[in-house]
Amino acid sequence: MKEAIEIVDNTIESKEYIQDVHNKSKGWITNVNITKENGFRQWHYTLDDLLKLDFDKEDTYISLNTFYKPMRRIETIKELNCSFIDLDIYKTKFTKTQILMNLEDNYYNKIIPEPSITLDTGRGLLLIWKLEQTPYMALPLWKAIQEHLYRQLKVFGADRMALDATRVLRVPGSINSKSGTRVKVIAKYDYVYSLREIQREFLPELNETSKKKKGRPKKVVYVHRERSLYQGRILDIVKLCELRNYDVEGQREIILFLYRYYLCYFYEDEEKALDDTIELNNTFIKPLAIKELTRATESAEKVFKSKNKQYKYKNDTLIELLDINEYEQTHMKVIIGKEEYKRRDREYQKNRYNQKLEEKGKMTEKEKISRRREKIKALLAEGLLQKDICKTLNISKRNCIRDIKYLKEHGLI
Structure with missing residues (x-):
């Protein structure tokens, strides 16, 4: 296996890990602690405030993705920072070492990308793929990638219930009360992926071209x-x-x-x-x-x-x-009706037309009228009469009268 970066100090390990997965996060990050006395409790922090917390305790978790307000729900997701798979090794016939060696030899960069971070969570492993910060609208593609990773890794105990983007996961330096051991980083690399990169390499069936094929989709x-x-x-x-x-x-x-x-x-x-x-x-x-x-x-x-x-x-x-x-x-x-669909289509076509004009260095009709009115305003200030303005700008008397009326009504002259 490749030589990994080792981190020993528990406090440093927690903070470095959080900074690593959330180094550019601008949203809220959820922190969860589960205890026998209080049960499941969660709080929401900015990155700076999260780094002030002490994670040297039992069963503490954070979200790897962020939320635009302090609420951990699918519709409040702000940034997709990571993909992840939680392997419940204790449910399989393999040891951690056997699984890590098997992944290294037969899976990484063949059927799944190599993880950026691997954690020993006590009774299992947590594989994390750091992503270029991705907006929430890419969530269906993110979910498709999660499903692919799960399908490939379920033989090693991949947790089906830990695939959603709002999931909270154990933090290095904290303690797993079930195993009585500390969660720790066992491998870390500087890999940062884009969703499209993972899609192209490992889920080619989701390429845009596949939508154009006739017949029933896969x-x-x-x-x-x-x-x-x-x-x-x-x-x-x-x-x-x-x-x-x-x-x-x-x-x-x-x-x-x-x-x-x-x-x-x-x-x-x-x-x-x-x-x-x-x-x-x-x-x-x-x-x-x-x-x-x-x-x-x-x-x-x-x-x-x-x-x-x-x-x-x-x-x-x-x-x-x-x-x-x-x-x-x-x-x-x-959730829109036919009329709203038509309105959006008209707006789209109009914007597309204006964009093409701009690319060709041409003006839209609105811009032409605005420019013409500015010229009329300047010529009126010079004392020219309507007939002289029409001749100078090569415009009709009707347009000239309409533009002067507009300028007067809007207090521009």
Whole structure:
């Protein structure tokens, strides 16, 4: 195996690790501590404040990705900093040494990229791939890469429930209470990947060209597209609640049902989906009681488990169910009707046309009129009459009169 960078001091190791994965992070980072006395507790910190904490204690975790506000949910993700796989070695027939040697000889840079950081977590290993900082909209591709890494590494105990972008993971220097050992860095390299680089090298079926092929798409491609749709709908549901100032009593149950339904398919983790649904419910002016919420949305989980597409709603149905008006649709990402789609297409075509004009060094019609009015204003200041301005600028009398009227109405002359 390659020689790794060794770090011995526990305090230094924690801080160096955090700085390594979060060196450019601008979002909130979640810190979790689990104790017998207090159970699961989480807090949110900026990088500078996180570095002030003491991690020399049992069962402490941090998020490797960040959030734009102090809330650890899929729709609040700000930056994707890392991909990761948690290997539960104790569930396999292998030793850590056997797995590390096998990965080095048969997996790294052949079917998966080599990790930037490898941690010994006590009863397992944590593999981390540092990424060029990536915005939240790349989450479906990030998730597809996580799924690929999981499929390749499940023989070594890859944890299916530790694939979501909001996951918190153990920190070097802290103690795993189950094994009674410290979490430590056992390998670290300066590898920083881009999602597209990993996609090109290890998931070629997701290349853009694959979308153009006729026939039914491969399963991986289909799931990737479907997950992109779910992400958009999750974000739209939260945006709708925000636009309505979380006063959603009329559509409360259907909002929570759909949110839990789409989260189940995106996370593929029913427990996490329910936790996030409860969090969203708690933001409402009039939230449901937890038992009532669970009962009102439990069919979402049942459908997911049965792999039934029973609630595969079209946009028009969602707009009707959620009573989304035209103004609200302008703030949606994917839940939009035909008229809003046409409006966006017109805007796109207009912007594209203007961009082409700019590339050719030409002006848009609006810019031409603005420039003409500036010239008319200057010539009027020189004392020229309308007929002389028309002759000088080679414009019609009608345009000249209209522009002078505009300048007067707007107090420009």
